[in-house]
Amino acid sequence: MIHAERRKSMAERRPSTLNRSSSSAERMGTVVPHLAGIEDPLPDSTPEKVDVVLVGTGLVESILAAALSWQGSSVLQIDSNSYYGDSSATLTIDQLKQWVEDINKNDSKCYENAKLHISGLIGRGSYKSRDFGIDLSPKILFAKSDLLSILLKSRVHQYLEFQSLSSFHTYENDSFERLTNTKQEIFTNPSLPLMTKRNLMKFIKFVLDWSNQPEVWEAYKDKPVASFLVEKFKLERAQVYELIFSIGLCYNIDIKTPEALQRIRRYLTSFDVYGPFPVLYSKYGGPGELSQGFCRSAAVAGATYKLNETMVSYNPDSRIAVFGDASKVSVTEKVVIAPTQSPENSKNVPEQKYEVQRLTCVVDKACIEWFGEGEHAAVVVFPPNSLKSGNRQAVQALIMGAGSDVCPTGTSVWYLSSTETGIRGEMDLDAALGALEESILRESSADLENDDGILEVDNSGHMTLNSVKLGQSFQENAQREKLQVLVKLYFKQFTSTPPFEVVNPSIFDVSAMTNGKLVPGASDNGVLYTPLPSAEISYDEAITAARMLFQKIVGSDDDFFDLDFEDDEENEQINESAVIDDDDAEKMNMTLDAEMSVEPVEFAGEMEI
Amino acid sequence: MNSPVTSIKLVLLGEAAVGKSSIVLRFVSNDFAENKEPTIGAAFLTQRVNMGDHTIKFEIWDTAGQERFASLAPMYYRNAQAALVVYDVTKPQSFIKARHWVKELHEQASKDIVIALVGNKLDMIESGAERKVAREEAENLAQQEGLLFFETSAKTGSNVNEVFLGIGQKIPLKTAQNQTQGAGRGSSGLRINDDSRVDLRSSGDQSASGSTCNC
Numbered sequence: 001m002i003h004a005e006r007r008k009s010m011a012e013r014r015p016s017t018l019n020r021s022s023s024s025a026e027r028m029g030t031v032v033p034h035l036a037g038i039e040d041p042l043p044d045s046t047p048e049k050v051d052v053v054l055v056g057t058g059l060v061e062s063i064l065a066a067a068l069s070w071q072g073s074s075v076l077q078i079d080s081n082s083y084y085g086d087s088s089a090t091l092t093i094d095q096l097k098q099w100v101e102d103i104n105k106n107d108s109k110c111y112e113n114a115k116l117h118i119s120g121l122i123g124r125g126s127y128k129s130r131d132f133g134i135d136l137s138p139k140i141l142f143a144k145s146d147l148l149s150i151l152l153k154s155r156v157h158q159y160l161e162f163q164s165l166s167s168f169h170t171y172e173n174d175s176f177e178r179l180t181n182t183k184q185e186i187f188t189n190p191s192l193p194l195m196t197k198r199n200l201m202k203f204i205k206f207v208l209d210w211s212n213q214p215e216v217w218e219a220y221k222d223k224p225v226a227s228f229l230v231e232k233f234k235l236e237r238a239q240v241y242e243l244i245f246s247i248g249l250c251y252n253i254d255i256k257t258p259e260a261l262q263r264i265r266r267y268l269t270s271f272d273v274y275g276p277f278p279v280l281y282s283k284y285g286g287p288g289e290l291s292q293g294f295c296r297s298a299a300v301a302g303a304t305y306k307l308n309e310t311m312v313s314y315n316p317d318s319r320i321a322v323f324g325d326a327s328k329v330s331v332t333e334k335v336v337i338a339p340t341q342s343p344e345n346s347k348n349v350p351e352q353k354y355e356v357q358r359l360t361c362v363v364d365k366a367c368i369e370w371f372g373e374g375e376h377a378a379v380v381v382f383p384p385n386s387l388k389s390g391n392r393q394a395v396q397a398l399i400m401g402a403g404s405d406v407c408p409t410g411t412s413v414w415y416l417s418s419t420e421t422g423i424r425g426e427m428d429l430d431a432a433l434g435a436l437e438e439s440i441l442r443e444s445s446a447d448l449e450n451d452d453g454i455l456e457v458d459n460s461g462h463m464t465l466n467s468v469k470l471g472q473s474f475q476e477n478a479q480r481e482k483l484q485v486l487v488k489l490y491f492k493q494f495t496s497t498p499p500f501e502v503v504n505p506s507i508f509d510v511s512a513m514t515n516g517k518l519v520p521g522a523s524d525n526g527v528l529y530t531p532l533p534s535a536e537i538s539y540d541e542a543i544t545a546a547r548m549l550f551q552k553i554v555g556s557d558d559d560f561f562d563l564d565f566e567d568d569e570e571n572e573q574i575n576e577s578a579v580i581d582d583d584d585a586e587k588m589n590m591t592l593d594a595e596m597s598v599e600p601v602e603f604a605g606e607m608e609i
Numbered sequence: 610m611n612s613p614v615t616s617i618k619l620v621l622l623g624e625a626a627v628g629k630s631s632i633v634l635r636f637v638s639n640d641f642a643e644n645k646e647p648t649i650g651a652a653f654l655t656q657r658v659n660m661g662d663h664t665i666k667f668e669i670w671d672t673a674g675q676e677r678f679a680s681l682a683p684m685y686y687r688n689a690q691a692a693l694v695v696y697d698v699t700k701p702q703s704f705i706k707a708r709h710w711v712k713e714l715h716e717q718a719s720k721d722i723v724i725a726l727v728g729n730k731l732d733m734i735e736s737g738a739e740r741k742v743a744r745e746e747a748e749n750l751a752q753q754e755g756l757l758f759f760e761t762s763a764k765t766g767s768n769v770n771e772v773f774l775g776i777g778q779k780i781p782l783k784t785a786q787n788q789t790q791g792a793g794r795g796s797s798g799l800r801i802n803d804d805s806r807v808d809l810r811s812s813g814d815q816s817a818s819g820s821t822c823n824c
Contacts, residue, residue, distance in 0.1 A: 046678075083683075084682050143812070151809065152810065157810075158652035158653070159684055162807045162809060163805045163806065164805070164807050274807050274808075275807070283806075284684075289684065293684065295675075296684065297652075299673035299675045300652075300671075300673045305674070305675050305677075305678060306680060307678065307680040375805065
């Protein structure tokens with residue numbers, strides 16, 4: 001603990017709050033007044049003294065910057081790049097080129113083996129570098145999650161646009177199965193035997209409230225969830241795979257029961273919060289956009305921002321940080337550094353021992369075949385052993401269409417990732433890419449057969465073949481047979497966060513004086529290092545990590561986004577539904593009950609759950 | 610009020626201390642504006658203005674100081690339909706900077722963005738300070754680049770409302786109404802599909818309303 005006492009928050013220290021009645025502040029918690037952020041003219045130079053220096057503008061650092069700034073700490077946040085986002089940036093094609101060059105040249109400990117192919121159509125040809133926004137670590141946002149409630153509380157959501165994603169596909173036997181992800185679909189799916197439906201419903205009812213029923217799963221605490229699902233709920237392989245890999249979005253079959261149940265519940269409770277879909281994503285780019293939003297929020301609360309700036313050294317005795325332009329700042333509390341931007345002589349950077357492999361492609365196909373109605377994105381999961389490479393781990397793919405504004409019309413971005421290590425990982429990703437390619441070519445050539453321009457009905461009612469159109473179609477089809485890849489990026493990223501775990505709090509202890517001793521000559525004693533993004537496809541790790549760091553710095557997490565903004569009339573309707581509450585299970589059950597009555601014949605007398 | 614309301618994102622640009630925030634504060638706290646209480650939340654300032662048969666709701670994005678070290682994010686420019694480029698009539702350096710911001714807007718922002726060039730601190734000249742940026746020079750720049758041009762004093766309030774009214778009149782109603790002409794990604798002007806946008810404030814789950822979140 002650094003501080004025993006809770007420090008005064010931003011709002012409490014702000015002059016405009018001083019003459020307000022204190023009773024409202026007590027009642028409402030921290031009320032941030034109207035003029036937050038524009039009361040004082042800002043100096044044209046960096047401050048001489050700050051509470052916290054943050055190096056890197058990745059998502060975790062940016063959330064932390066906003067939390068600290070609104071809490072009342074003075075913050076200086078820098079980034080060595082010319083853009084926001086660091087390891088979670090959304091990049092244009094030119095920035096991506098530079099990024100690949102940099103990490104290969106600098107022998108980065110955080111990345112390895114980056115390979116980039118860019119088609120001549122970009123830059124000189126049909127597309128501009130800025131038509132694309134490529135995420136280095138794409139993420140999806142569950143409708144019921146910590147991050148979502150923080151986005152609302154901080155008002156950062158007002159800087160962003162969100163779209164829904166309901167389309168989850170599982171790849172098996174060389175084809176895509178769309179996930180039966182609604183209760184309704186489970187009931188109406190003709191391919192599911194009655195017994196299976198019943199078992200599945202029984203499991204869904206259980207999993208919504210699983211943590212309160214340890215008696216059911218206690219014996220399976222350290223066992224893979226697959227055995228639990230098969231033995232306890234008599235589920236069959238197809239359902240087990242769907243639950244673990246598509247709904248739970250797990251990477252391998254060995255995942256332990258409690259972790260998997262938590263992940264399955266996450267999906268189910270997120271469903272129907274905003275509509276018939278479990279997840280959202282931000283338009284124009286994922287974590288890179290969110291980083292910008294949180295940085296702006298921090299700036300409004302008074303944080304200072306400087307891009308194109310590096311930290312050269314930090315002296316833990318004098319508490320002076322020195323930057324690339326020779327400027328200095330005196331740090332009263334902490335220095336927090338992203339491992340990607342640590343000063344050269346750092347000795348205590350946590351070991352990044354877990355591997356994430358990513359293959360990102362931009363292709364000249366819209367891929368709307370895979371999206372839900374009115375949607376612009378999809379998730380495709382390749383469970384273990386579904387690929388020609390004989391993959392041991394699942395490969396996850398996030399497909400983003402032009403409607404999400406990350407690429408031009410007629411193209412889409414395919415983000416593939418795996419936790420498989422070494423050459424096997426690369427082989428798995430290539431196999432998954434091949435499977436996606438085959439599938440989209442097959443599906444879009446199916447359009448050809450349905451092309452009613454080819455068959456025409458003449459005056460007498462006879463069908464005639466329009467040979468000109470048919471000829472054209474064949475020609476187009478021949479051209480279409482190979483997918484044009486506009487961008488192909490492969491790289492290996494390392495992280496200190498193990499797969500399935502959100503973040504290991506012990507990494508925040510490493511630099512804080514192991515054994516109470518300073519390492520002689522090391523510049524990074526007393527420095528906190530943030531975790532790099534893990535393989536996790538959701539944002540769940542980011543808030544947890546930011547909150548842990550916040551607690552390390554401030555001494556308590558009581559003030560972590562403890563905000564209540566005075567705002568305009570439209571915001572009065574805000575509710576806190578994104579916060580996970582205990583009524584969820586009950587509500588879901590009610591929905592289940594209501595839907596069961598829709599199918600009275602099939603379930604008459606059967607549903608004793 | 611039943612007149613149609615169109616939201617316009619307006620961004621502020623200009624060298625530090627030229628009075629960007631003061632102009633906006635003057636505008637949003639003015640009697641002339643419809644609601645007297647300005648709303649400046651965590652995200653941006655909003656102010657409604659009656660424009661005859663319709664109402665414009667300005668969503669005004671302050672730089673929040675992020676321009677000081679050339680650290681404005683792409684998010685700042687995205688889908689902005691209007692911009693104020695502000696300089697100080699007594700500081701030539703700030704006018705050079707204004708040229709830079711106009712160029713930046715042409716590169717980063719939507720093609721049909723309405724830009725107003727604003728020479729602020731006119732009151733200082735009236736109180737004896739030397740004018741360092743000639744009106745003609747600024748008018749020339751405005752003409753070349755197709756900008757609206759005003760000289761204002763945020764201190765006295767002189768000409769401030771006219772800036773926003775001028776912008777309101779120049780924003781094509783069509784654009785403001787259907788709001789499909791965002792900057793998109795880059796200059797290709799990709800269409801924003803409002804139908805697919807999810808409003809995070811409007812979850813169907815109302816049960817928790819009124820409770821305070823402790824997370």
